[in-house]
Amino acid sequence: MDEFDIERPADPDLGDPILIEGLPGVGHVGKLAAEHLLEEFESELVRQIYSEHFPPQVTVEDGRTQLACAEVYAITGAERDLLVLTGDHQAGDGPGHYRLAATFLDVAAAFDVERIYALGGVPTGELVDEPDVIGAATTDAFVEDLEATGVEFRENEPAGGIVGVSGLLLGLGERRGYEAACLMGETSGYLVDPKSARAILEIIEAAIGIGIGYDSLVERAEEMEEVVKRIRQMEQSGTPSEEDLRYIG
Amino acid sequence: MDEFDIERPADPDLGDPILIEGLPGVGHVGKLAAEHLLEEFESELVRQIYSEHFPPQVTVEDGRTQLACAEVYAITGAERDLLVLTGDHQAGDGPGHYRLAATFLDVAAAFDVERIYALGGVPTGELVDEPDVIGAATTDAFVEDLEATGVEFRENEPAGGIVGVSGLLLGLGERRGYEAACLMGETSGYLVDPKSARAILEIIEAAIGIGIGYDSLVERAEEMEEVVKRIRQMEQSGTPSEEDLRYIG
Amino acid sequence: MDEFDIERPADPDLGDPILIEGLPGVGHVGKLAAEHLLEEFESELVRQIYSEHFPPQVTVEDGRTQLACAEVYAITGAERDLLVLTGDHQAGDGPGHYRLAATFLDVAAAFDVERIYALGGVPTGELVDEPDVIGAATTDAFVEDLEATGVEFRENEPAGGIVGVSGLLLGLGERRGYEAACLMGETSGYLVDPKSARAILEIIEAAIGIGIGYDSLVERAEEMEEVVKRIRQMEQSGTPSEEDLRYIG
Amino acid sequence: MDEFDIERPADPDLGDPILIEGLPGVGHVGKLAAEHLLEEFESELVRQIYSEHFPPQVTVEDGRTQLACAEVYAITGAERDLLVLTGDHQAGDGPGHYRLAATFLDVAAAFDVERIYALGGVPTGELVDEPDVIGAATTDAFVEDLEATGVEFRENEPAGGIVGVSGLLLGLGERRGYEAACLMGETSGYLVDPKSARAILEIIEAAIGIGIGYDSLVERAEEMEEVVKRIRQMEQSGTPSEEDLRYIG
Numbered sequence: 001m002d003e004f005d006i007e008r009p010a011d012p013d014l015g016d017p018i019l020i021e022g023l024p025g026v027g028h029v030g031k032l033a034a035e036h037l038l039e040e041f042e043s044e045l046v047r048q049i050y051s052e053h054f055p056p057q058v059t060v061e062d063g064r065t066q067l068a069c070a071e072v073y074a075i076t077g078a079e080r081d082l083l084v085l086t087g088d089h090q091a092g093d094g095p096g097h098y099r100l101a102a103t104f105l106d107v108a109a110a111f112d113v114e115r116i117y118a119l120g121g122v123p124t125g126e127l128v129d130e131p132d133v134i135g136a137a138t139t140d141a142f143v144e145d146l147e148a149t150g151v152e153f154r155e156n157e158p159a160g161g162i163v164g165v166s167g168l169l170l171g172l173g174e175r176r177g178y179e180a181a182c183l184m185g186e187t188s189g190y191l192v193d194p195k196s197a198r199a200i201l202e203i204i205e206a207a208i209g210i211g212i213g214y215d216s217l218v219e220r221a222e223e224m225e226e227v228v229k230r231i232r233q234m235e236q237s238g239t240p241s242e243e244d245l246r247y248i249g
Numbered sequence: 250m251d252e253f254d255i256e257r258p259a260d261p262d263l264g265d266p267i268l269i270e271g272l273p274g275v276g277h278v279g280k281l282a283a284e285h286l287l288e289e290f291e292s293e294l295v296r297q298i299y300s301e302h303f304p305p306q307v308t309v310e311d312g313r314t315q316l317a318c319a320e321v322y323a324i325t326g327a328e329r330d331l332l333v334l335t336g337d338h339q340a341g342d343g344p345g346h347y348r349l350a351a352t353f354l355d356v357a358a359a360f361d362v363e364r365i366y367a368l369g370g371v372p373t374g375e376l377v378d379e380p381d382v383i384g385a386a387t388t389d390a391f392v393e394d395l396e397a398t399g400v401e402f403r404e405n406e407p408a409g410g411i412v413g414v415s416g417l418l419l420g421l422g423e424r425r426g427y428e429a430a431c432l433m434g435e436t437s438g439y440l441v442d443p444k445s446a447r448a449i450l451e452i453i454e455a456a457i458g459i460g461i462g463y464d465s466l467v468e469r470a471e472e473m474e475e476v477v478k479r480i481r482q483m484e485q486s487g488t489p490s491e492e493d494l495r496y497i498g
Numbered sequence: 499m500d501e502f503d504i505e506r507p508a509d510p511d512l513g514d515p516i517l518i519e520g521l522p523g524v525g526h527v528g529k530l531a532a533e534h535l536l537e538e539f540e541s542e543l544v545r546q547i548y549s550e551h552f553p554p555q556v557t558v559e560d561g562r563t564q565l566a567c568a569e570v571y572a573i574t575g576a577e578r579d580l581l582v583l584t585g586d587h588q589a590g591d592g593p594g595h596y597r598l599a600a601t602f603l604d605v606a607a608a609f610d611v612e613r614i615y616a617l618g619g620v621p622t623g624e625l626v627d628e629p630d631v632i633g634a635a636t637t638d639a640f641v642e643d644l645e646a647t648g649v650e651f652r653e654n655e656p657a658g659g660i661v662g663v664s665g666l667l668l669g670l671g672e673r674r675g676y677e678a679a680c681l682m683g684e685t686s687g688y689l690v691d692p693k694s695a696r697a698i699l700e701i702i703e704a705a706i707g708i709g710i711g712y713d714s715l716v717e718r719a720e721e722m723e724e725v726v727k728r729i730r731q732m733e734q735s736g737t738p739s740e741e742d743l744r745y746i747g
Numbered sequence: 748m749d750e751f752d753i754e755r756p757a758d759p760d761l762g763d764p765i766l767i768e769g770l771p772g773v774g775h776v777g778k779l780a781a782e783h784l785l786e787e788f789e790s791e792l793v794r795q796i797y798s799e800h801f802p803p804q805v806t807v808e809d810g811r812t813q814l815a816c817a818e819v820y821a822i823t824g825a826e827r828d829l830l831v832l833t834g835d836h837q838a839g840d841g842p843g844h845y846r847l848a849a850t851f852l853d854v855a856a857a858f859d860v861e862r863i864y865a866l867g868g869v870p871t872g873e874l875v876d877e878p879d880v881i882g883a884a885t886t887d888a889f890v891e892d893l894e895a896t897g898v899e900f901r902e903n904e905p906a907g908g909i910v911g912v913s914g915l916l917l918g919l920g921e922r923r924g925y926e927a928a929c930l931m932g933e934t935s936g937y938l939v940d941p942k943s944a945r946a947i948l949e950i951i952e953a954a955i956g957i958g959i960g961y962d963s964l965v966e967r968a969e970e971m972e973e974v975v976k977r978i979r980q981m982e983q984s985g986t987p988s989e990e991d992l993r994y995i996g
Binding site for chain 3: 748750752797799800801802803804805806807808809810811812813814815839840843
């Protein structure tokens with residue numbers, strides 16, 4: 001295998017698509033949001049990106065193995081054409097992050113992507129009932145566009161900057177001439193957070209003019225409400241059940 | 250030395266051999282199983298693979314040093330020709346794991362390997378009297394073959410996927426067109442586990458149609474039973490003897 | 499992006515400039531000193547150095563993102579022409595430190611830099627009222643020059659040597675024929691320390707014959723005095739306020 | 748700077764010299780022994796090896812900086828010509844260890860080195876009054892030679908093998924056709940140990956037929972005896988003085 005090994009299972013013609021990235025991170029917010037898009041819309045796998053910069057492992061599902069990779073799907077049934085980038089891993093080393101992000105931008109270029117949205121969570125340290133969405137972008141114009149949709153831009157937030165592929169899609173993306181933004185849903189940082197994922201997706205709806213259904217996400221959010229309720233009960237009385245632990249990210 | 254340095258002490262003609270990998274890991278299950286094959290059958294060293302991706306060290310045995318390496322042996326006296334890959338080390342860095350696994354697959358290709366079995370352990374956190382063997386494979390057909398021999402394929406197990414060379418022999422192997430499976434014996438994770446190694450080897454017997462003797466492994470298992478008994482006594486009364494500690498992996 | 503990606507927004511003619519480096523480190527002393535020069539004098543951004551050896555992240559300020567980089571500014575309004583190298587990051591890996599320092603020396607060469615000053619702090623473990631400046635240099639002549647300005651050269655100090663870009667600007671700089679010195683202000687190691695930064699800058703004034711105003715640094719130092727006073731009160735009575743914590747480096 | 752940067756201040760003709768390596772390690776035993784040779788015999792610096800695989804730092808002595816490097820000295824005034832390899836650092840990364848050791852072997856080849864001795868300590872966990880010297884070597888013949896001089900070769904010792912440059916000088920050295928041995932003096936592992944260094948040097952005397960004076964090492968050993976005495980007193984009564992701490996490696 002080379003440093004990067006890219007499969008191209010399909011090469012559809014897309015009209016100025018928007019690239020939406022949701023890889024694992026705080027509260028799995030970005031990944032939940034990206035996966036929700038793939039559930040709500042019909043999609044086509046267009047790229048699989050393998051790399052020695054991913055952790056050296058395979059995932060197992062029902063006995064079948066899958067080598068660590070990132071995947072890019074095309075969605076053509078929404079009001080805007082979308083490319084959704086998701087996967088189970090970030091890079092395992094610093095230069096690897098840079099090179100992976102650059103490889104993702106190569107894919108964006110091949111599909112003439114217009115704007116890039118990186119999705120993630122920002123940890124608040126406590127349970128959040130109505131998560132705000134914090135933003136960061138590469139241009140003042142993009143900041144203004146997003147402010148109009150309800151995204152909050154706060155002085156010195158997130159304090160530590162944006163780390164990993166999400167940050168580099170903006171940082172390297174800007175250097176290649178892309179307008180890119182990162183949308184970060186507030187989340188406790190302790191739990192998988194579908195509510196925060198929904199908050200981000202509602203911004204996406206307004207920002208790029210598409211409609212998204214939320215039935216499955218509402219269901220997952222209600223499951224999590226149950227978990228949270230039980231955790232609060234446990235805080236008074238005991239230890240978590242194995243079922244609860246499955247949700248703790 | 251180059252990134253990889255391969256010695257070829259022999260190059261026997263093998264008939265569609267099976268590659269069996271057992272490097273160090275949980276409970277040393279895979280390595281025990283591979284070494285048991287080398288004890289039970291006559292074998293010939295065919296490859297030694299040195300690499301700067303192995304830890305920078307030599308092992309010492311009776312005063313003689315041996316640079317970190319992996320070794321591949323050919324067994325031609327069984328019902329099927331076998332290549333057994335073993336050694337004392339995994340790679341020390343992420344990309345190194347990918348490159349080592351790729352190098353091992355190059356060796357497999359040179360001998361026209363038909364199928365690949367990666368052997369290891371899966372930690373249960375408690376002492377296991379009758380270890381099951383959990384499986385994962387690259388094709389549905391291989392999954393079915395193994396299910397017929399008693400291998401268990403469980404939803405979302407192992408939960409963290411398969412890490413290291415074993416995982417990549419499947420992940421990268423699949424990309425090169427190999428059918429590959431990982432057999433993981435249940436084991437506590439705290440002790441060297443010959444019983445778990447035997448459970449795997451019994452699957453190998455059924456899966457590839459060879460007969461394996463177990464006298465030496467039974468002996469080691471009985472030694473371990475003694476250790477376990479003493480540990481259980483210690484849990485009630487005291488601290489381990491130095492002799493016992495030798496077995497704790 | 500290549501391993502290094504250098505922007506050249508301006509290329510002024512400078513007369514035997516002095517390179518002054520202040521990247522993040524103990525007490526942010528070096529960075530504070532470098533930033534103070536950029537506040538006190540008019541400056542022009544001449545180089546931005548991006549690299550995969552920087553941490554994979556963007557900083558965010560008022561919603562706008564900035565990819566990790568180092569920046570070099572030219573100051574022509576002082577008695578001597580200066581190049582000031584600063585930024586928010588050190589390299590993330592060992593070879594990266596060497597390669598970044600070498601890249602900075604390439605920039606120094608492009609501007610015919612005469613001497614190099616690396617600025618930093620040396621931790622004392624306790625609050626220092628009147629910080630001394632400890633020095634280290636590549637030549638005996640430079641050591642003597644600096645001793646005459648009040649820099650202290652102590653046997654075996656700093657005990658651990660000088661680590662990171664500052665150390666390598668001297669180590670690699672010497673190998674390219676540069677005279678280079680490191681000036682390290684004593685500092686507790688626990689707090690951002692403008693007083694220590696001023697002590698260094700006063701040495702710079704004497705060493706290269708320029709005059710520097712200190713109004714803004716005095717202000718920051720007074721703010722810190724307040725913080726220190728409150729910390730001393732807290733040591734008797736309670737926990738720090740959020741505002742205080744902002745200053746703890 | 749390239750990956751390796753080698754200075755050649757002198758290139759004397761040596762007659763089948765012995766390479767003796769003593770880099771930092773357990774109890775600084777190897778480094779003490781190598782430095783003692785440089786004190787007892789006149790020597791000439793023949794190589795300085797700089798590398799981005801060394802830690803990114805300079806050491807400081809009396810205000811003068813020195814970039815991390817390894818140094819090779821030639822000794823021609825003893826009964827056998829010697830090359831002594833020493834320095835303040837091991838490599839900072841795994842592949843770096845391999846490449847540094849290979850570079851050192853290139854130097855050995857340039858001087859037609861006959862045999863290689865890597866010196867170090869083996870930790871016992873307790874203070875040792877009369878340290879034995881444990882050995883490991885690349886050939887049975889070399890093992891026998893050393894056994895005759897009093898070196899002990901113990902089954903499975905050192906248990907973890909030999910790590911770092913010392914180990915690789917044997918491991919990679921053997922692959923290039925060198926006879927190489929590692930001599931490890933028993934040492935507590937907590938203190939700089941001149942007595943253990945002497946034990947190794949006495950083996951060297953017998954093994955290669957040279958005479959070594961020990962006055963300065965005896966002095967250092969007596970200093971350490973004092974420190975040990977005080978530590979034993981402290982164990983009963985109090986905390987170490989700053990002076991004592993200087994010796995704790």
